[in-house]
Amino acid sequence: MNIAILGTGMVGATVGKKLTDLGHKVMMGSRTSGNEKALEWVKKCGANASEGKFSDAAAFGELIILCTNGAVTIEAIGLSGKENFKGKTVIDITNPLDFSKGMPPTLIPELTNTNSLGEEVQKTLPDAKVVKTLNTVNCEIMIEPSKLSEETSIYMSGNDAAAKEKVSEILRSFGWTSIIDLGDISTARGTEMILPLWIRLWGALKTGHFNFKIVK
Numbered sequence: 001m002n003i004a005i006l007g008t009g010m011v012g013a014t015v016g017k018k019l020t021d022l023g024h025k026v027m028m029g030s031r032t033s034g035n036e037k038a039l040e041w042v043k044k045c046g047a048n049a050s051e052g053k054f055s056d057a058a059a060f061g062e063l064i065i066l067c068t069n070g071a072v073t074i075e076a077i078g079l080s081g082k083e084n085f086k087g088k089t090v091i092d093i094t095n096p097l098d099f100s101k102g103m104p105p106t107l108i109p110e111l112t113n114t115n116s117l118g119e120e121v122q123k124t125l126p127d128a129k130v131v132k133t134l135n136t137v138n139c140e141i142m143i144e145p146s147k148l149s150e151e152t153s154i155y156m157s158g159n160d161a162a163a164k165e166k167v168s169e170i171l172r173s174f175g176w177t178s179i180i181d182l183g184d185i186s187t188a189r190g191t192e193m194i195l196p197l198w199i200r201l202w203g204a205l206k207t208g209h210f211n212f213k214i215v216k
Helices: 010-021 036-045 054-060 070-080 117-124 139-143 161-174 185-192 195-205
Strands: 002-006 025-030 049-053 063-066 089-092 129-133 153-158 178-183
Touching: 002 010, 002 054, 002 070, 010 025, 010 036, 010 063, 010 139, 025 036, 025 054, 036 049, 049 054, 054 070, 063 070, 070 117, 089 117, 089 161, 117 129, 117 185, 129 161, 129 185, 153 161, 153 185, 161 178, 178 185
Parallel strands: 002 025, 002 063, 025 049, 063 089, 089 129, 153 178
Antiparallel strands: 129 153
16 A cells, blocks of 8 residues: 655654555655655665655555644645545544643643544544544554553544544554544544653653553
8 A cells, every 4th residue: 555654753754664564655754855854764664665745745645644743733734735635544643742841741722622633633634534543652562562561452533434444454454453443533532631641651661662451
């Protein structure tokens, strides 16, 4: 599959590398073609990897994955050309974190409690099928949940059942066996609001290699 990764940070680089290893063709998008981080990523990933502007990547991808800083996600979508998302499944891994006052970040108020970044992405892209997932673990666990000593769960939120099944296939290829469908895109409010707790656990545990286990 042709897949677009929007964002050149650690999440985009890690998820993109895993996808190329699985045999997908992946284009990493950024504000400008020839981005230094993107070029370094292409060199590391080999023949299945390429890079370009946000709009190049969005046009290329049959599936588009948002890996940008949450504060600029909507701006990045605009730079990508909304027409390039029409009819496509969009995996949203972003979180509405505000780092303007340093660490630990806070949540952007207008994107919490009665709203979410996932919902804003869907509103911005009404002709796309947005699925929120993978935003509750660090990037290494995203692509290799077996790094943890026990099976844990990953969550999905989205309005389209077929899109969620397509995303489930990607998640299973990463090694996830417990995938919990929370419901429509408004349920992204819950997973995004886990982040303040996740960040403080990261500080207390001195590692990002953890996840929440659901016990019934």
